[in-house]
Amino acid sequence: MTDLAEHAAGRDRWATSARGPLALVNAQRVDHAQPVWPVPGQWAPAPGGLTVTAVPDDGVLVDGDPVDGTVFVAGDEAVVPSTVVFPDGLAGTVSRGTLRVWDPASDAIARFDRIARFEQSAAWVTSGRYTPGEPGGAASVVDAAGDPLEVAGHVETTLDGAAVRLLAVRSAPFHGVPRLQLIVQDATSALPEDDPGSTYSMGRFLYLDDPGEPADVALDWNLLVLPPCAFSYQFACPIPPAENRIPVSVTAGERHPLDTAGHVFH
Template sequence: MTHPIDRAIGISKLTDGEPEPDALVDAARRQRASAVIAPQGNLALMNTQWITGDVGVSQPIWGVPGLWSPLPIGSCGLLLRAPASDAILVDDELVHGDVVVSGMDAVSPSRIRFSDTVTGTVIANEEGDHALRVWDADSEAIRDFRAIEAFPYDQAWVVEAKFTPDAGTSDVSIAYLKEEGKTRANTVPGEISFTLGAEEHRLVVYQDGPSWLLVFADATTGDTSYSVGRFLRVAPGYKGAVSLDFNLAYLPPCAFSYNFSCPIPPKQNRLGIAVTAGERNVLTRNSDLLH
């Protein structure tokens, strides 16, 4: 799936003439602000509840009706049991009795609707467990959203770097919020090196869908930018040349909702310099920090 920032830049480049870089970033930020308040945008996520245990043993999920239970190992989804009076629609059909709700890892994921504003999706983890995510298009967070605070555009933060592939395609252990110290092994295609302020930096990226993801922290983290860190999408160029535009650094989903579990920057990606570019924090209508 293409990231909203990537889409915005791609769309901008199709316009007549050559837009200035700051105009491209402004377009990306406008689209990003619209994306996070969408019906299943980051600010709409109300709950992520994992359904584990014995097959067929049902449990309730906070905030929505119905009883939910795991399917046999290897299946993509959850079993939902609900009477018609619960008014749950799965793929536009009213649920009455038992129905299999397919996960996002299935060929055709199920569409779940609980009310005019509340919807659901089923996700999976690497172990094959499934969870229901509950989204509310009229969430308090959406109603209270003002803006994504960002540093002003600065061409100086467009850094030319070099990508050195790892012939062995090694892994890096990434810790995640809300997973009590548990780490996941993420494939590292290689290392990115660049120089800033006469100091050389070597960072790792890892595969995330069709692109690479740089998860980093810097001297602004927890001070003038979000406390966990930030993300940057990376694409290699000709013969390993990489352009890192830190103006496109963006906040992880957990900056918008505690119901996301985001990767924590690995040790080698914690910069001692202040990267004063990209997104900083989520602001409420009163200009307070959301998190």
């Protein structure tokens, strides 16, 4: 099994990092010229990104240069995305017409204590079988923005006596290794006030290396992680496909983010 203590520490650091989910204070779709809270400038849509109009006193820097007039801000999809810096330590990124504003000193970061997790258990490491789908097959999963995700294939395994066939989507490579992602809900997915033993109601993610061909795979459910939307309402949640709604309680992996008072963030 993976060293869960090291994994957990890395996840807690990610949650509170300058580009972690707790640092995101606004994610605003820009489809016409408009201001964006809480940063200066007038923002407008443009092919491949946005434009910002500001004066030097606004303190907006794009790619290291002060903005004086109207400047193009390249989105994350560009070969070289733009860097945007605002006063008071705030930063901005652009993705598919949305300006995201990050605050490394946000109130949410100050309130965060830890991610609540189940105890690690070897019983939640299962063997499975990965079967790739047909190239170009129809996608039946969308991401949080409503855009289709590439369906890679299916993973079959047995969880607490229940045989499941889970749809896997292709994820971004991790340390150069191609990965698959399972977007799942299970019987623990519930509001915490309804079930003290719950996990985040919208579901969790499990990642595994993509073998690229039919193969046996190991599934370590202790590594189930929360989606970014569990930490901040600024993120939308992808909806787990129907076949990924597991009929048993998977008492493994991350449960909820907790604040310093021991309360679930939301």
